[in-house]
Amino acid sequence: MKRIWFVAIPVFLIVIAFIAASSVLSPELPSPSGKHQVGYQRLTIAKGERWVDAQVFYPASSPTNMQPVAMPQDLAEQLSKSFGIPTIAMTDERALLAYTDAPVAPGKHPALIFNHGHGMYATQNSHNILELASQGYIIFALNHPGHSLLSKNGQQTVTKNDDVSNYTEEEAKTLLTRQALGNDQLRATTSLDEWKTKMEVIQQEAFADIVDQFPVWIENNKLMLDALPELNNGEQQSQLANAIDLAKVGYFGHSFGGAVATHMGMNDSRVKAAFNLDGPVFRWSLSDNPTASFCFAYGDSNNQAGVRSDFSWANQQVAIATNGCEYVFQGAAHMNFSDLNEITILKWFGQLGPIGAKLMRENLNQSLLQFFNQHLRDQTESLKLSGTQMKQH
Numbered sequence: 007m008k009r010i011w012f013v014a015i016p017v018f019l020i021v022i023a024f025i026a027a028s029s030v031l032s033p034e035l036p037s038p039s040g041k042h043q044v045g046y047q048r049l050t051i052a053k054g055e056r057w058v059d060a061q062v063f064y065p066a067s068s069p070t071n072m073q074p075v076a077m078p079q080d081l082a083e084q085l086s087k088s089f090g091i092p093t094i095a096m097t098d099e100r101a102l103l104a105y106t107d108a109p110v111a112p113g114k115h116p117a118l119i120f121n122h123g124h125g126m127y128a129t130q131n132s133h134n135i136l137e138l139a140s141q142g143y144i145i146f147a148l149n150h151p152g153h154s155l156l157s158k159n160g161q162q163t164v165t166k167n168d169d170v171s172n173y174t175e176e177e178a179k180t181l182l183t184r185q186a187l188g189n190d191q192l193r194a195t196t197s198l199d200e201w202k203t204k205m206e207v208i209q210q211e212a213f214a215d216i217v218d219q220f221p222v223w224i225e226n227n228k229l230m231l232d233a234l235p236e237l238n239n240g241e242q243q244s245q246l247a248n249a250i251d252l253a254k255v256g257y258f259g260h261s262f263g264g265a266v267a268t269h270m271g272m273n274d275s276r277v278k279a280a281f282n283l284d285g286p287v288f289r290w291s292l293s294d295n296p297t298a299s300f301c302f303a304y305g306d307s308n309n310q311a312g313v314r315s316d317f318s319w320a321n322q323q324v325a326i327a328t329n330g331c332e333y334v335f336q337g338a339a340h341m342n343f344s345d346l347n348e349i350t351i352l353k354w355f356g357q358l359g360p361i362g363a364k365l366m367r368e369n370l371n372q373s374l375l376q377f378f379n380q381h382l383r384d385q386t387e388s389l390k391l392s393g394t395q396m397k398q399h
Contacts (some may be wrong), residue, residue, distance in 0.1 A: 033348035034363065035100060040140030042066060044075050045108035047245055048102065050159045051233045058226045059149035059157040062129045063139040065247065066108035072322050073101035081127060084155040084165055090124070104136060110245050111142070116254035116382040119230055120147040121223065121263030123173025123344065124216065124283075127155045130344045131260060131283075137371045142339055144250060150226050154221060155390050170219065184212040185383045186308075186315035195321045205289045213286070216262070221287070223266050226363055229256070231276050237302035247258075254278060254382040258374060260343050261285045268324075271298035279381035283375060285344045287321050299381040301329035303373065305338035307359030318395075326399045333373050334395040337361035343370065 027286045038044055055212040075098065083095035107307050118138060122130045129135065151164040158164075164284035173181070188208035195201040209217070228286045233242060234255070240247035257267035257281040264285025265298050271280030279299045287302075302325055302394030308315040318334040335342065339359035341352070347366050351360040369391045379385040390396075 038140030
């Protein structure tokens with residue numbers, strides 16, 4: 007198993023990194039800074055045979071005596087199975103600063119839906135998720151049955167299919183090399199039409215193996231959006247009754263999940279804002295008159311499998327066409343946009359960029375908060391973030 011643009015990192019590096027992290031470095035856990043406590047629930051959203059596993063983090067009025075753990079053993083076991091990592095090195099039973107079944111804070115709160123990277127898991131961006139929840143957002147982090155590492159539906163547990171995110175070393179290097187060339191080609195385009203032509207070829211040559219998986223994720227996200235009114239009116243039991251502001255729904259996601267976020271913003275009028283974290287925009291996602299606001303974040307220091315690449319401004323023509331924003335996180339690699347950012351030993355092996363973990367974490371949290379505050383709360387304050395380049399088109 008080899009991770010390409012949006013999957014995992016080479017096995018021996020993960021083994022070294024996580025053994026060191028678990029025994030010596032203990033990665034930083036989220037420390038949300040907002041005024042709210044964070045509540046947590048795990049819900050199954052279902053219609054017919056289709057279902058998604060939603061891990062929900064939300065502003066809470068008071069804590070409970072139960073807390074989810076950072077990396078439960080069953081999820082650690084799937085990471086071990088997929089990437090050859092010793093389970094003991096991945097398991098992290100430390101409690102997150104979130105409280106199971108806590109009462110929701112009074113009032114209506116904007117809703118955000120998060121999609122993880124290809125072959126990963128719902129809470130891979132726990133630092134961002136908990137921060138946003140503490141700031142008054144309800145976040146639905148989705149596991150996709152058969153595509154995520156571990157999805158749960160009551161007593162049913164579904165693990166990732168063997169044909170999802172499974173590459174030989176040679177295949178991974180070939181795809182990464184084509185993607186690196188594609189980044190340069192996209193960045194050099196001077197019009198949206200030229201960008202579309204280049205991306206059409208890149209999709210066929212670098213992403214053909216995942217084309218059939220994308221519609222599954224889109225249908226799962228439609229299912230989640232359809233369920234929001236039922237959660238809000240109490241038809242589906244949860245802590246969220248009368249707490250969701252259905253007029254203020256946003257999306258964010260990492261890598262493949264970032265592509266999903268952009269797609270949903272382009273094609274579903276219920277979505278008002280979409281933030282893509284270091285992910286592509288597929289040609290089939292573009293629509294002529296989207297109603298959502300968009301932002302794109304990039305890393306410029308990728309070095310996976312020895313293939314150097316710079317993703318900065320690759321989606322610029324899409325950002326220009328939608329009057330969107332763009333951030334380049336200088337010194338960031340692809341996995342800096344996830345919780346792996348906290349495992350600094352990965353820098354030694356080129357899997358994280360030179361950007362400091364704290365700076366990356368704080369800047370990413372701040373950029374997400376500023377974007378969603380602007381487009382879902384009409385708050386226009388914008389702070390310059392050290393170590394980033396930002397464009398508002």
